[in-house]
Amino acid sequence: MTTLSEKTKSTATDRTPSAPSVLAVRDVHISDRVTDREIVHGVTFDLTPGTSVGIVGESGSGKTLTCRAALGILPPHFEVSDGSIEICGTDITTLTPQQWTALRGATISAVFQDPASYLNPSIRVGPQIAEVIRIKKGLNRRQARHRAVELLQATQLREPELVYSQYTHELSGGMLQRVLIAAAIAADPQILIADEATTALDVTVQAEILDLLADLRERTGLALVVVSHDLAVVAQICDKVLVMRQGSVVEHGPTRTVLHDPQHEYTRLLIAEHEQYGLEKFRTPQEAS
Amino acid sequence: MTAQLPAPSAAGTEGPPGAVLEVTDLEVHYGLRRRRRQALHGVSLSVAPGETVGVIGETGSGKSTFARAVLGLVRASAGRIVIGGHDVSAYGNRQWRGLRRRGVVQYVFQDPLRSLDPDLTIGESLAEPLLVHGVPRDEAAERARAFLPRVRLSDELLDRLPGELSGGQRQRVAVARALVTEPRLVILDEPVSALDSANRVQVLEILRELRATGVALVFISHDLGSVAGIADRIAVLHQGELVEVGPARDVITHPQHLYTRLLVSSAPTLRTAPADREERKALRALLHA
Numbered sequence: 001m002t003t004l005s006e007k008t009k010s011t012a013t014d015r016t017p018s019a020p021s022v023l024a025v026r027d028v029h030i031s032d033r034v035t036d037r038e039i040v041h042g043v044t045f046d047l048t049p050g051t052s053v054g055i056v057g058e059s060g061s062g063k064t065l066t067c068r069a070a071l072g073i074l075p076p077h078f079e080v081s082d083g084s085i086e087i088c089g090t091d092i093t094t095l096t097p098q099q100w101t102a103l104r105g106a107t108i109s110a111v112f113q114d115p116a117s118y119l120n121p122s123i124r125v126g127p128q129i130a131e132v133i134r135i136k137k138g139l140n141r142r143q144a145r146h147r148a149v150e151l152l153q154a155t156q157l158r159e160p161e162l163v164y165s166q167y168t169h170e171l172s173g174g175m176l177q178r179v180l181i182a183a184a185i186a187a188d189p190q191i192l193i194a195d196e197a198t199t200a201l202d203v204t205v206q207a208e209i210l211d212l213l214a215d216l217r218e219r220t221g222l223a224l225v226v227v228s229h230d231l232a233v234v235a236q237i238c239d240k241v242l243v244m245r246q247g248s249v250v251e252h253g254p255t256r257t258v259l260h261d262p263q264h265e266y267t268r269l270l271i272a273e274h275e276q277y278g279l280e281k282f283r284t285p286q287e288a289s
Numbered sequence: 290m291t292a293q294l295p296a297p298s299a300a301g302t303e304g305p306p307g308a309v310l311e312v313t314d315l316e317v318h319y320g321l322r323r324r325r326r327q328a329l330h331g332v333s334l335s336v337a338p339g340e341t342v343g344v345i346g347e348t349g350s351g352k353s354t355f356a357r358a359v360l361g362l363v364r365a366s367a368g369r370i371v372i373g374g375h376d377v378s379a380y381g382n383r384q385w386r387g388l389r390r391r392g393v394v395q396y397v398f399q400d401p402l403r404s405l406d407p408d409l410t411i412g413e414s415l416a417e418p419l420l421v422h423g424v425p426r427d428e429a430a431e432r433a434r435a436f437l438p439r440v441r442l443s444d445e446l447l448d449r450l451p452g453e454l455s456g457g458q459r460q461r462v463a464v465a466r467a468l469v470t471e472p473r474l475v476i477l478d479e480p481v482s483a484l485d486s487a488n489r490v491q492v493l494e495i496l497r498e499l500r501a502t503g504v505a506l507v508f509i510s511h512d513l514g515s516v517a518g519i520a521d522r523i524a525v526l527h528q529g530e531l532v533e534v535g536p537a538r539d540v541i542t543h544p545q546h547l548y549t550r551l552l553v554s555s556a557p558t559l560r561t562a563p564a565d566r567e568e569r570k571a572l573r574a575l576l577h578a
Contacts, residue, residue: 207555
C-alpha cells in the first residue's frame with residue numbers, strides 16, 4: 001500500500017522541468033458525430049506531477065467536454081475527432097474498456113460539482129469509499145475500513161469516524177465534497193480533475209476545499225486539472241491557465257502572466273469584472289503586487 | 290476608485306436620526322417546542338436615508354431570515370423594527386401587506402419570477418405599484434416607460450410577458466418595479482446571484498446609478514465581492530449573529546472578527562498568495578476552537 005507520505009518522496013525528486021507528463025493533451029478536437037459539428041477546436045496542455053492546470057470558461061466553452069475526453073467518458077455520439085490524449089504515456093485510443101476501468105481511480109480521477117449525486121443515499125458514506133479501496137487496492141474489509149477513515153482524516157474532516165458512518169443527507173455540501181475527494185484519491189491516482197468542484201459551496205468552504213487540493217498536491221505530488229467559470233478560483237491554485245471560449249482556447253500561459261498581461265479581450269473582461277466588482281479594488285497597489 | 294464612493298457614513302450600528310430602517314435586538318425563531326431553532330440572535334442594524342448597506346452571510350447565517358423579517362414575511366420573536374419612523378414590530382399580516390403594497394419598503398429577490406406576475410406584461414407590472422399609489426393610469430404607463438432606460442431596457446419590452454425575457458432582463462424589470470415608486474427603502478435578497486457575470490455586472494452598475502435617487506438599499510448576499518463595489522457599509526452575519534458592521538473599506542481591508550477575517554481571506558481574488566492559505570488555516574482553527 002502506498003501511503004500519502006511515501007508518495008511524497010518519489011515525487012519530490014520527479015519534480016524537475018523534464019518530469020514526464022502524466023497527462024498530455026495535444027490539439028484535441030471534439031465533435032458531435034450526429035450533427036457533424038465540431039464543439040472543441042484544439043486544446044493543448046501538459047500536466048506533470050505536482051503541477052496544476054486551470055481551465056476557465058463559461059458554460060458551453062468546452063472545458064467540461066475536454067475533461068470528459070481525458071477521462072474517457074464523453075457523452076454518447078461525441079468523439080475526439082482530431083489530436084491525441086496520453087495518460088502516463090499511453091494513448092487513450094488504444095485502451096480497452098478493461099484497461100480504462102483499471103486506469104480510472106488508480107491513475108486518473110475526478111470530482112464534480114454535485115457530490116451528492118455520486119453517492120448512494122441509502123448506504124453510509126464510509127463503506128462506499130471502502131469499497132473503492134477493496135476493489136482498487138485489493139485490501140480486505142477491515143484494512144479497507146481503516147484506510148477509508150484515514151482518507152477522511154486526510155481530507156480534514158473533523159470527525160472522520162463519525163462521518164464514516166453517516167448518510168449523505170446528514171452531511172453538508174462541503175463535507176460531501178470532501179468525502180468525494182477521499183474516494184477520488186483512495187486508489188492513489190496521479191491526476192485529479194476537479195470540474196466546478198467548489199462552485200456550489202459557500203466561499204469559506206470553497207477556500208477550504210481549494211486549500212485541501214493544494215495541500216494534497218504538495219504532499220503527494222498529485223497533478224491537478226481545475227475547471228471553473230471563475231478565473232479567481234483557478235488563480236488560487238494553478239500554475240498554468242487556459243481560457244476557453246466557444247470551444248477554442250483564447251489564451252494560455254503561466255497564471256501570473258495571464259493575470260498581469262492578458263492578451264485576449266475576453267480574458268481582460270474576466271479580469272476587469274473582478275477589478276471593478278471584486279475585492280481587488282480595495283487592495284492597495286503594494287498589496288496587489 | 291475611492292472618489293466614486295461617497296464618504297462612508299458613521300461607523301457602527303448607531304444610525305443617524307431619521308433612519309429609514311432601524312432594527313434593534315431582533316430575534317427570530319423557527320419551529321415549535323423541541324424543534325425550536327433560533328435563526329437570529331439579537332441583531333441590530335440601522336440604515337440611513339440614501340445609504341447602501343450590504344448584509345453578508347453564508348448558508349445558515351440568517352441573512353434571508355433577516356430580509357424576510359424586515360419585510361414582515363416572518364414574525365420576530367423579540368426586538369424592534371422601525372421603518373420610516375413607524376414602529377412596525379407589532380404589525381399584523383394585514384398591516385404588513387398594506388405596508389408592502391404602499392411601497393414603503395420594496396424588495397427584489399434572487400428569482401425575478403417570484404416578484405413578477407407571469408400574466409402581466411412588463412408595462413403592466415411596472416405601472417401596477419404606481420396605480421396602487423393612486424397615480425392616474427396614463428401617467429403610470431408613461432412613468433413605467435420612462436423608467437426603462439434607467440435599467441437599460443428598451444421600451445419594446447413593455448408588451449412582453451416575463452416568460453419571454455432573459456433572466457438578466459427579468460431581474461432588471463424587477464429592479465425597475467421596486468424603484469419606480471421612488472421608495473425610500475429597498476431590500477434586495479441575493480439580487481445578482483442567479484445571473485451570469487455579464488448580467489451581474491450590469492445589474493450592479495444599475496443599482497449603483499440608482500443610489501443617486503436617494504433610495505436606501507439593503508443588499509443581502511453571500512458574495513462579499515458583489516456587495517463590496519456598491520455598499521457604503523457592510524454588516525456580517527454569522528450563525529444568526531451580526532458579528533461586524535462598518536464602512537465597506539474598513540471591513541474588507543481591516544476585518545476585526547475572526548469570521549470576517551476568514552471570509553475576506555477566503556474570497557477568491559486574482560492574486561495568488563500561499564501566505565493566505567496559512568492564515569486561513571490559523572483562522573479556521575481559532576474559529577472552531
